[in-house]
Amino acid sequence: GAGVSQSPSNKVTEKGKDVELRCDPISGHTALYWYRQRLGQGLEFLIYFQGNSAPDKSGLPSDRFSAERTGESVSTLTIQRTQQEDSAVYLCASNNRGSTYEQYFGPGTRLTVT
């Protein structure tokens, strides 16, 4: 079946602009995760949605970052007033239970802030 999809695949933006990244999880998956991966670095957890529960936002690096998810479908990650240090690959993952590490990742969105 279809995997996790993300759009756009690449985004180049000027410093100070807002960007919106989209994630379509696998159908039926209740849990959705956003991570950031800087070049040559490991995963950095950003935010976690599980069903209708309040999201875990503990990984968001600043108040410029926010994310929304409607029900168990699409999620959007918004970065306001982008900075050069926001340049990274933003990865989305989903699974059908929250407390499990078997996460299925999308291809990521490569964000470049110039």
Next chain:
Amino acid sequence: DAKTTQPPSMDCAEGRAANLPCNHSTISGNEYVYWYRQIHSQGPQYIIHGLKNNETNEMASLIITEDRKSSTLILPHATLRDTAVYYCIGLRSGAGSYQLTFGKGTKLSVIP
């Protein structure tokens, strides 16, 4: 979560078995051993996990020593598409446990 140690890089001839070791000597009784890989420019991919017993799925086999201090991921017939960075992680299961954190992993190069 347990600290894991992996060799930084390995080569494997195409068609041969790739055996990727991982040391996790501080792993606790309720921590699982998980393996992921990341092919260049792609998102991470779950491979397999285990607690005590050896596990096998369509992608790989996981051999865990009896004392659980180390494990080996086996790709039985490596192909060029298996070239990736492989991550071994010790993770505690339970409510609220879901954040993945990777170390440096092993860069596996499958050679034609």
